[in-house]
Amino acid sequence: MIQREALGVAVIGTGRMGTDHVRRINDVVSGARVTAVVDIDAGRAKEVADGVSGCTPYTDPTAAMAASDVGAVLIASPGPAHEEALLAAIDRNLPVLCEKPLTPDAASALRVVRAEEKRGHRLVQVGFMRRYDTEYRELKALLDSGRLGRPLMLHNRHRNPGAPPYFTNAHLINDSVVHEMDVTRWLLGQEITAVTVMRPARSGNAPDGLDVPQLVLFETDGGALVDVEINVTPGFGYQVQAEAVCEHGTAGVGDARGMLVNTAGRWGGAILPGFVERFEEAFDREVQDWVDATRRGEVTGPSCWDGYAAAAVCEAGVLAQAGERRVEVELADRPELYR
Amino acid sequence: MIQREALGVAVIGTGRMGTDHVRRINDVVSGARVTAVVDIDAGRAKEVADGVSGCTPYTDPTAAMAASDVGAVLIASPGPAHEEALLAAIDRNLPVLCEKPLTPDAASALRVVRAEEKRGHRLVQVGFMRRYDTEYRELKALLDSGRLGRPLMLHNRHRNPGAPPYFTNAHLINDSVVHEMDVTRWLLGQEITAVTVMRPARSGNAPDGLDVPQLVLFETDGGALVDVEINVTPGFGYQVQAEAVCEHGTAGVGDARGMLVNTAGRWGGAILPGFVERFEEAFDREVQDWVDATRRGEVTGPSCWDGYAAAAVCEAGVLAQAGERRVEVELADRPELYR
Amino acid sequence: MIQREALGVAVIGTGRMGTDHVRRINDVVSGARVTAVVDIDAGRAKEVADGVSGCTPYTDPTAAMAASDVGAVLIASPGPAHEEALLAAIDRNLPVLCEKPLTPDAASALRVVRAEEKRGHRLVQVGFMRRYDTEYRELKALLDSGRLGRPLMLHNRHRNPGAPPYFTNAHLINDSVVHEMDVTRWLLGQEITAVTVMRPARSGNAPDGLDVPQLVLFETDGGALVDVEINVTPGFGYQVQAEAVCEHGTAGVGDARGMLVNTAGRWGGAILPGFVERFEEAFDREVQDWVDATRRGEVTGPSCWDGYAAAAVCEAGVLAQAGERRVEVELADRPELYR
Amino acid sequence: MIQREALGVAVIGTGRMGTDHVRRINDVVSGARVTAVVDIDAGRAKEVADGVSGCTPYTDPTAAMAASDVGAVLIASPGPAHEEALLAAIDRNLPVLCEKPLTPDAASALRVVRAEEKRGHRLVQVGFMRRYDTEYRELKALLDSGRLGRPLMLHNRHRNPGAPPYFTNAHLINDSVVHEMDVTRWLLGQEITAVTVMRPARSGNAPDGLDVPQLVLFETDGGALVDVEINVTPGFGYQVQAEAVCEHGTAGVGDARGMLVNTAGRWGGAILPGFVERFEEAFDREVQDWVDATRRGEVTGPSCWDGYAAAAVCEAGVLAQAGERRVEVELADRPELYR
Incomplete structure (x- = not known):
């Protein structure tokens, strides 16, 4: 009790x-x-x-x-x-x-x-x-149920309305994409084995010091392929979306929208302003x-193992980002305590 | 041939x-x-x-x-x-x-x-x-299939961005709501037996001479109850929606949306400007x-029978609107030719 | 403190x-x-x-x-x-x-x-x-802001997957529609002055003793017109939606949808099973x-005034339902304490 | 005339x-x-x-x-x-x-x-x-307008319910992804300069001879980065979606949905069965x-230039797919006639 x-x-x-x-x-x-x-x-x-x-x-x-x-x-x-x-x-x-x-x-x-x-x-x-978000938990439950078969891909979008002044490209990996690393490991129950980072032309709207958007790709030991759009666009709002592509179908979260307003020739609503509102x-x-x-x-x-694995993937991610190439992740053996 | x-x-x-x-x-x-x-x-x-x-x-x-x-x-x-x-x-x-x-x-x-x-x-x-709109035809096919059981209610919204200068309250019935009359008769395969018109306070945004919005209610000989929001709001755009409430569920059309734009803290898109674009x-x-x-x-x-029945329901509708009450519809016997 | x-x-x-x-x-x-x-x-x-x-x-x-x-x-x-x-x-x-x-x-x-x-x-x-639901509060804030002008209509759907065995038509008013009564009074800041109840044919799927669906109409002292679909459909799920029609546009809540699944030729997701999940x-x-x-x-x-007003509107509603007609609401003078 | x-x-x-x-x-x-x-x-x-x-x-x-x-x-x-x-x-x-x-x-x-x-x-x-699809044309018009700034990324999903028996991995590029190649070139007004193909584990649900899903990446001479999920899932339906990520926001097409049905605890509708229905x-x-x-x-x-450029990108794509690597595209000089 x-x-x-x-x-x-x-x-x-x-x-x-x-x-x-x-x-x-x-x-x-x-x-x-x-x-x-x-x-x-x-x-x-x-x-x-x-x-x-x-x-x-x-x-x-x-x-x-x-x-x-x-x-x-x-x-x-x-x-x-x-x-x-x-x-x-x-x-x-x-x-x-x-x-x-x-x-x-x-x-x-x-x-x-x-x-x-x-x-x-x-x-x-x-x-x-x-891991405590209602929608991500729904997605996890669906994947675990096996109803859609094995997950093969995971598409992610992670869009921010801004970043602190000190934010660098490495912060994009360590502070932002780290969430998709954990989501990938948790949703799929697999370890990430390699990270690739690709960059389009830099947005003219990007905050100083940040090359955004970027596309980050994970490969996992279960054979899944994960892509993450990481982005910072001043004034945009905060959007976090994930779609799992499985053998029999797909399932996506993060598109939930609240109040719908129709006025002046437009339908639509507000994008949440930040992670606090989205994940409160x-x-x-x-x-x-x-x-x-x-x-x-x-x-x-x-x-702690989840924290360690995320740190190891982040290190690979920062290397991959700096060199715009594929970097493999090296992990210690998983202790019995975390199995 | x-x-x-x-x-x-x-x-x-x-x-x-x-x-x-x-x-x-x-x-x-x-x-x-x-x-x-x-x-x-x-x-x-x-x-x-x-x-x-x-x-x-x-x-x-x-x-x-x-x-x-x-x-x-x-x-x-x-x-x-x-x-x-x-x-x-x-x-x-x-x-x-x-x-x-x-x-x-x-x-x-x-x-x-x-x-x-x-x-x-x-x-x-x-x-x-x-009757030639893809979505309405889908709805008709679903209702005819019987998969949702009998239709019991039909909710309609009919919103316009404007009206010609000569438009009167009677035109709202004869030119606008007449579409919902035909949709009701066609979707349900039933005749309309009574019309009631109710009005809230007049919109301060209403064009001269029009008391909008109004709520028009039909009863049918098959026991269905139909409500229609008829509205004219300058600058609004054109929206036509219908939702059938059946014994086992509901089915709605007219919410299809095209391109979704996310920018400046808003998600959304354009409402079609008029009936030409909507029903082209x-x-x-x-x-x-x-x-x-x-x-x-x-x-x-x-x-012709459909045209006649619509005219008879319109007459009842205009009377109901003028008196803000329920008016029964009187129809001639349906000739063999139209059975 | x-x-x-x-x-x-x-x-x-x-x-x-x-x-x-x-x-x-x-x-x-x-x-x-x-x-x-x-x-x-x-x-x-x-x-x-x-x-x-x-x-x-x-x-x-x-x-x-x-x-x-x-x-x-x-x-x-x-x-x-x-x-x-x-x-x-x-x-x-x-x-x-x-x-x-x-x-x-x-x-x-x-x-x-x-x-x-x-x-x-x-x-x-x-x-x-x-009144504590995030979406209803968003709608209230928007209406209070005046950005869409005066609210003129409020469309409501209140759909249940079931009802207790003792539920009667009067319970539909007193236990279910009472929520829309309060929502109407709170969102609009107006008192309800009359109630009308209309019924289509009874659903063959209706639980014993219930004539569902029904359409309940409120008129308010601010000139708004409110319609409520109250419904009970075994196996359906719980849906509560509201759309305010204002002078310059409309705003709706209750359509928020969670995880979207695409599989076997269908897109879609789960309707929440009941009010506990919807309003937890x-x-x-x-x-x-x-x-x-x-x-x-x-x-x-x-x-207490809100509770009293709801009770008075319920009494009118039950009378209106029994007689299928319009019944006016009589309220005591509002004490200073509640102004 | x-x-x-x-x-x-x-x-x-x-x-x-x-x-x-x-x-x-x-x-x-x-x-x-x-x-x-x-x-x-x-x-x-x-x-x-x-x-x-x-x-x-x-x-x-x-x-x-x-x-x-x-x-x-x-x-x-x-x-x-x-x-x-x-x-x-x-x-x-x-x-x-x-x-x-x-x-x-x-x-x-x-x-x-x-x-x-x-x-x-x-x-x-x-x-x-x-190029003749209403939604893609809307997206093209928006990108051309410059209202969202420069396009930096384009996310695409191309999902099929089946493939002819003779279909090979090369057909995925030449017959399916070729559409995204043309869409990329047309929407962005840029040439594709490199193609990369990545593959997750093969779906156990994949038709014989096809390694699906695959992720195909294009780089363009304007600095855009394009990803394409190409997929074949028996019984799935046909989905084609595109989302442009621009400097000031994003715009997506292909999510338009028709009739919405609520029944038996589910909301949703039908995915179109094939390209004929989608692009009729x-x-x-x-x-x-x-x-x-x-x-x-x-x-x-x-x-013809568009046809030639697509063929050249396809050749690079098939090579990239076979070797699971990045292959650069070589194009002849563009003749005056096609400028």
Whole structure:
């Protein structure tokens, strides 16, 4: 049975995602509350903690993890800080929800895998929230049912209305296409074995420093071929679509449209402005599921292995993108813990 | 077998519809040519005839019908002139395609029915072109198949981007809703027994003299209930939709959309500008079918009875509209010829 | 600022809706917990309470309301029991979320209005959950913006895959169409002044005792005309659609479709099976908003007046349905508290 | 002005396409009639000619072209017979509508280009009928308008319900993907410079001898990147879709859907069964436009150069497919006549 007390969560990192998770845990999900916030900026940590009853600010993640009212950790700090926090939490046997990426590269991700493997049981869930999206789950259920036969292709579109000023081509792979990497692995239950990146002429509308659009192709160990249009178009809106091409038919998600307006010779509606609106319920469900599982003493959701595999595919993707060629993915053997 | 020679057609009336039919017969459909055009304005008749090789202008319909190169008649003159032309054609045993309305009122329409009945065989096809629209035909085929069970309701929307300056509320019934009357009778194979008209507040955007939108309700002798939104909204575009509610499900047409554009935070496309664009292929098919049937010596398509029944329902509709109440439709007995 | 403690809620009634709300409050929404459940069946109350930590079973609503750990009441008992529970809660100054209907008839609903009016501030929120549906809220926002001009018509479809065995024609009005009554009043900000019910032939597929489909028409004091197809078709699925026809265009909701599957010569997808799936997030949002408002010391959401007006329109609707005619709605003067 | 007499057409080849064109010219389009049919099988030629008034059967194309009642030639014989018939028609200065392919390979196609170039004016139109499809024309108009900026990507799906028994992987390129080659060149106004073919695991549902699905990628001299899913799935239906990704947005065609049926828990409709149904109007329009232009003494539509370029891209495509790699396209210099 579920533990009586609300789960006390330490949120590490108080940027956009971290702050949003603080709000989510306190105001949206059931059974948890934020008892600690951590930021290297002490003023920032205090500011956020002051807005939450019963919440203590910290600058050191390990100090927060040692607090008696902390039963689990949500990591939303910048990627380079993840490894240390993850290893500390694993060391203390604390359940973790870690925003993607697990860590910034495959080598460090593998170290986290090894640490968890050594611990002997899963503690870490990685924040690939598309797995909690209703439509993607429908698609997964259909593919798993086998009703359409084997999936052979997966067409994806990933379109953004903008990108942060620091965004580079490598960020397109590591921050954006990484979602399609995880979706591919999860939907198909297959590992990605090679990545190819092709680029058309650069859009005159592209933000500085970004060569968009690009076409990213994955091959999998199950023989599937996956294409991803990754795009950033100022003012466009946010569109994420996937269509699986199977032996007996196809199934697509991401075309759901809300209110239809007919006026002035046009039919149509609004494209969602961003990933927050598109995946808000997925984020809520992700955190609620994590809280529920944690209170039951379980770990479900995407694993460290999923985080590691994504990192390895990202590395291949960045190489493929830089050289505009096909790069094979090298993965360690999959530990028993993740089978 | 089909007669070798192209069918020589006399087109009576050279307004918008007449001129368009001249073009259609000469440039679009196969197996016919316009050999005569008739207009009470001799200059206008000559002008149109001059543009067509082998075409003679007339001011008198009966003179045109007497010409040796005229084998069939297409009536596109104003409604009040239809009866005389129809009776003359029936008298000469000439096949006729008569633009709607058959005649402007039920009494005159019934006289045409009687004349054709006396002739003993069908000669006249009435221009209810929706029966030739691909989607409406799909819907008809589905209803006829019985796969959804009996149709119980029919929801219709009939939206226009504008109306001619002379348009009155009565025109809404006689020129616009008359299409839904025919669609109802044809799709369901039932006669309309009562009409009710209800009006919300008048749109501040309504053209002068029109109280739009209005809701028109039909009851049928088969127990079906039909609602029609009739509307005129400047700048809106042209939308015609129908949804049949049957015992086991529903089926709708008119929502087909063409090119989908995603840009500037909106998805959508263009609403067709008018009935010409929406029903262009239906007009082409209607005339081609009429030409083909005529060359085979047959008469198919909507009959004088259909024209008469529409006129009778229109009369009830105008009364219902004026009094905002329910008015029953009175029909003569259906002659054997139309069963 | 929000009170620190979770809101203790007494849930009255442990049928389908009551049990679902117990689950929702405990497992889904934030900031509340079920501290009391009430059922006249003591065994049933104990059974439900045993599944919830810190929850006490009661057979008497007033006893539960007197408990120190109860700060608010959720009424999900059968409609005839509502009035007594509502008056008791108002007497104790306890905030209430009352599942629809407020009470089974207009006279009793008006007594609740008077009691709350006497109390001098709002305590009661009525469970019209469509107001919390994302798409209906989008439509409301668009109408309120005035961008499409005044709403003149509202077309509604309300289709169900089944009905409980006890369902009668009156239930169609009181349990089903009541949602469109509230939607009409809320979306348009207008009161319903008359109801007309029309019926086509009865579906051979209709459940025993139900004459479906029916067409229900509302007129409003703002001059809008509203039509509702209410239908029950075994095996059909659940569809709720609304389209507002405004001066400059139309806007529709309820056509959102999820995964699109192409296979075996067909494109398409699944119709949701029932109202739980269609409005699950609306229910969650409704209860979360109620908990949040209550903890802030506020009452938002549909009021007792909304519940009373719906009851008055229902009474007119049932009369109209029985007589197949137009019946005017009589409302008391709207108290200052609800303006 | 258009010539008075109907255009006399010799149809060469009386297979599926040839017979369908005989029907089209006689029964559908205006201003032309079939005066000669040619088939190496004399019995077959006679059989078809017997069904058409005033039509003479031939076994020798040049004999038919020499007949006084033949004013134009429609070539619908197997591809290997095209070159000889084309050169004969060009020699006689006869206008030609040649079903795709122009000829089976680039070298022979270039010979036809040279012959026409020598003649000094265009005589030949190649049967790329998608250019006459309403939706593709809308897309072309939008791209030409520049409203969405430059096109950077073009996503295509080309799905078939079956293939003839003799179909090989090379046919997928030469008979199916050749349409996307022409669409790419026409929509973008760019030449294809390289082709890559990638294959996922073969569908267990694939017809014998076909490795489907495949992903074909084009690069263009304007910097666009084009992907084509080519697929054959027994029982699937026929789907052809294209989405242009431009600097300011995207535009897609081929998703138009007809009648929507809601029943038994499913919404949806029928996928068209084949290319005839999907492109019937495009075929009609293609032939009507050719007849009209020919009667005006003009040649419009896809040129010999378009036929040659498609052949050259096909050759690269087949090589790319066989080797699963990228192959560059080599084109002759474009003659002045086709600029």
